[in-house]
Amino acid sequence: MAVESQPPKFALPVDSEHKATEFRLFSVAAPHMRAFHLSWISFLACFVSSFAAPPLLPIIRDNLNLTSTDIGNAGIASVSGAVFARITMGSACDLFGPRLASASLILLTTPAVYFTSIASSPTSFLLVRFFTGFSLATFVSTQFWMSSMFSAPVVGAANGFAGGWGNLGGGASQLIMPLVFGIIRDISVTKFTAWRIAFFIPGLFQTISAFAVLIFGQDMPDGNFHGLQKSGEKPKDKFSWVFYYGLCNYRGWILALTYGYCFGVELTVDNIIAEYFYDRFNLKNYITAGIIAGSYG
Numbered sequence: 001m002a003v004e005s006q007p008p009k010f011a012l013p014v015d016s017e018h019k020a021t022e023f024r025l026f027s028v029a030a031p032h033m034r035a036f037h038l039s040w041i042s043f044l045a046c047f048v049s050s051f052a053a054p055p056l057l058p059i060i061r062d063n064l065n066l067t068s069t070d071i072g073n074a075g076i077a078s079v080s081g082a083v084f085a086r087i088t089m090g091s092a093c094d095l096f097g098p099r100l101a102s103a104s105l106i107l108l109t110t111p112a113v114y115f116t117s118i119a120s121s122p123t124s125f126l127l128v129r130f131f132t133g134f135s136l137a138t139f140v141s142t143q144f145w146m147s148s149m150f151s152a153p154v155v156g157a158a159n160g161f162a163g164g165w166g167n168l169g170g171g172a173s174q175l176i177m178p179l180v181f182g183i184i185r186d187i188s189v190t191k192f193t194a195w196r197i198a199f200f201i202p203g204l205f206q207t208i209s210a211f212a213v214l215i216f217g218q219d220m221p222d223g224n225f226h227g228l229q230k231s232g233e234k235p236k237d238k239f240s241w242v243f244y245y246g247l248c249n250y251r252g253w254i255l256a257l258t259y260g261y262c263f264g265v266e267l268t269v270d271n272i273i274a275e276y277f278y279d280r281f282n283l284k285n286y287i288t289a290g291i292i293a294g295s296y297g
Contacts, residue, residue: 015151018221023154031218032149039142040165042209046135047169049113049202055174055274055290063192070122074129075271081133089140094242097225098145099217106210109135113203117196170270174294178286
């Protein structure tokens with residue numbers, strides 16, 4: 001008797017753990033490549049939001065009467081927010097899965113992006129930048145998610161593309177925000193109102209990306225953490241053990257130091273580069289300063 005062959009469960013070839021053994025960059029096949037595209041797009045949205053303010057600083061500082069010290073402190077606050085959030089994001093992914101951890105953080109930080117439009121003092125501006133910076137911890141969930149979906153021979157490519165394309169948001173924001181501001185201003189809106197309205201664009205982008213992750217994403221090839229833990233296919237981790245093993249892993253501390261030196265510099269420059277070009281070279285066009293700054297990001 002002939003036995004009917006069963007159709008493959010996954011569009012991509014997989015290993016024994018159902019992790020993809022191929023990385024097809026332009027595929028959207030579920031669940032592997034769909035997770036890839038959801039992760040980098042949502043991470044890019046967070047990057048755009050976190051660095052939406054720097055290219056508009058020449059206008060914002062005039063409106064809020066910001067000093068150079070205020071601007072510097074706000075930049076430090078945005079980076080600090082990212083550092084604090086990333087410390088706990090790994091544990092959140094271990095406990096709840098990268099899909100829920102990522103989408104939850106994005107939605108929790110989205111109000112700070114919208115509230116930037118009503119900032120009225122140096123203190124309020126610092127606070128919204130601090131809380132918006134938390135969203136950059138989605139880098140951790142992005143790397144965790146890719147490691148859950150792709151096998152060893154291709155996971156490096158998946159992590160590299162997801163993290164790299166997401167990081168492009170640092171440059172994209174330098175281009176997008178001056179253009180959005182210019183369009184709003186050109187429809188007879190004063191510049192001090194136009195920059196505030198402009199922040200609804202990154203806020204909306206971030207909101208949509210979070211719901212896309214929740215609706216279309218999946219933690220692992222065989223399902224989400226909650227369902228797999230409920231069925232007994234995946235053991236449930238305890239926060240105390242996850243945190244303990246994370247602290248005791250010397251490799252993690254080495255990576256933290258090396259990553260801090262390189263990524264910390266990137267965030268610092270993203271915070272000041274547009275304003276620097278605008279002031280240093282007397283560029284009286286925000287879009288030109290943004291294009292030059294965007295080439296770095």
